[in-house]
Amino acid sequence: MVSVEVLSFDVWGTLLDTEKMFGLIVVELLKVLDMGFGGGHRGFVERAILKVYDKCKQRRRFEEVDGFDIVVESQNLLAQELGVTRDVVLDAVERAFLAADPQSIAYGDAVATLELLHKLGFRMGIVGNTVFWSSRYTRELLDRLGVARLFEAMLFSDATRINKPDRRIFFLFAKHMNVHPSRVAHVGDSVVEDVGGALSAGMKAIHIDRNRGGKNKIILRELGLAIISELPQVIDALEEL
Secondary structure, X not given: OOOXXXXXXXXXXXXXOXXXXXXXXXXXXXXXXXXXXXXXXXXXXXHHHHHHHHHHHHHHHOOOOOOOHHHHHHHXXXXXXXXXXXXXXXXXXXXXXXXXXXXXXXXXXXXXXXXXXXXXXXXXXXXXXXXOOOHHHHHHHHHHHOOHHHEEEEEEXXXXXXXXXXXXXHHHHHHHHOOOHHXXXXXXXXXXXXXXXXXXXXXXXXXXXXXXXXXXXXXXXXXXXXXXXXXXXXXXXXXXX
């Protein structure tokens, strides 16, 4: 018997490809900066994004800044790295999301798996962190992808002002869904933010590691943890947790 009633999903790195979205933002920043598309200039912008991204991830993990402020701070830090104003960064992000094709940004197994889980009767929601862009953009992209309708609740760190792995955002999700945390499984790609946060809240955790390349899932039932390499494995993992 499956003990899980509700699934929460991380978005970026789990359902949508962060690297592809960063690539679109790089293109828009290069246009604004009038650098062209030379390898050196492109590398400069890519390194700046990754540098700021890594710094902000560390800050939010250690609760040095809340979920709303991290978006503003990341935009300011990226602007400083590039020698531009924050408005330039905001404009590039806006145009990148307008240009984004949600089908190409989503992982190939995301939509079909979510649809199947919905048909199987699982209630679903989102628990996501934000950096560089507000959750409004992510919500809109999920809507354009046609999957937003499948989620009963979407909790993002900029709206709740709580960053994963803080267990409070997971407790808040369970409260929104009117279910005990022990009946929730959270699916995400980050060991620290998704697995650590969910387990600390008494939820089950399903860690998706796409770099494992289609290997069989690993079930650590005594920990309430499953490790998978592709989203369709979620379904079997739920039977074994």
